[in-house]
C-alpha cells in the first residue's frame with residue numbers, strides 16, 4: 544500500500560487497544576502459509592515484524608515456524624501482545640518505532656508487517672528493511688480491508704455516517720479498485736527504493752461474520768475513529784445500531800479483501 548502522506552495518527556490504535564485486540568481480524572493461516580512458502584522461511588529463522596499490534600499476524604506467523612521479533616510502539620497494544628505471547632519463547636516483544644530500531648545488518652531472514660507498513664516513511668522504510676535482511680531475505684507485507692457484503696446495507700450505513708464519520712464510509716463500487724490502485728502505488732515505492740527484486744503479490748477475499756456490536760468495534764479500531772471523543776463514539780454507535788436495525792441486520796457479513804506482497808532483497 545502507498546505510504547500515508549500524514550502519519551500523525553499512527554499511535555491512535557493504542558487508544559482503543561482492548562477493542563483493537565478483540566475486533567481486528569487476524570491474518571488467515573492459509574495466507575500466512577503462502578507467505579512462508581514464498582519467502583522460503585524455515586522453522587527457527589529469525590523474522591522481524593513491524594507494527595505488530597496485539598499479535599494479529601504475529602501468532603499465526605509464529606505457528607508456521609519462524610522465530611518472531613515483534614516490534615510495537617504502542618504501550619497498551621504491546622502489553623496485550625506480550626500477554627498473548629507469554630508462553631512462547633519464540634516471540635520476542637520489543638517497543639519503539641521501526642525508524643529507531645537497531646540491529647546488525649543481515650539479522651533477519653524476513654521483515655514482515657500487517658496493516659502497518661503504510662505508517663512508515665517510505666524514504667526510510669525500504670532501505671532499513673533491506674539492510675536488516677540477510678542476503679536473499681524477503682520483505683513481506685499484508686493488509687486486510689473489510690466491507691459490508693450487502694451493498695444496500697453498506698450504502699445505508701454510508702448515508703448515516705457520511706457527514707460526521709467520513710472515514711467510516713466504504714464504497715462498494717470502488718472498494719477493490721481503490722485498494723488495487725493504492726497497492727500499485729505501494730509497489731512503485733518498493734521499486735523506487737532500488738533494494739528489492741520485482742515482487743510477488745496476491746489479492747484474495749474471505750468472509751467475516753460479525754454481531755452489530757462487533758461491527759461497531761471494528762469501525763472504532765480504525766485510526767481516524769479511534770481518536771474521537773466519547774460523545775462522538777456514542778453517537779457513532781447509535782447511528783450504526785439504528786441503521787442496522789432498520790435494515791433488519793442482526794449479523795453483519797463482511798467481504799474481507801486481503802492483499803499480500805513479497806519481494807526478495809536484491810544482491811549487491
Ligand SMILES: C[S@@+](CC[C@H](N)C(=O)[O-])C[C@H]1O[C@@H](n2cnc3c(N)ncnc32)[C@H](O)[C@@H]1O
Pocket residue numbers: 553554556557567593594595596597598599600614615616617620639640641642656657658659662663
Ligand atoms: C493498523 S495497526 C496493525 C496492527 C496489526 N499488525 C494488525 O494487523 O492488526 C498499525 C500498527 O503499526 C504501529 N505503528 C505505527 N507506526 C509505526 C512505526 N513507525 N513503527 C512501528 N510500528 C508502527 C501502530 O502502533 C499499530 O499497532
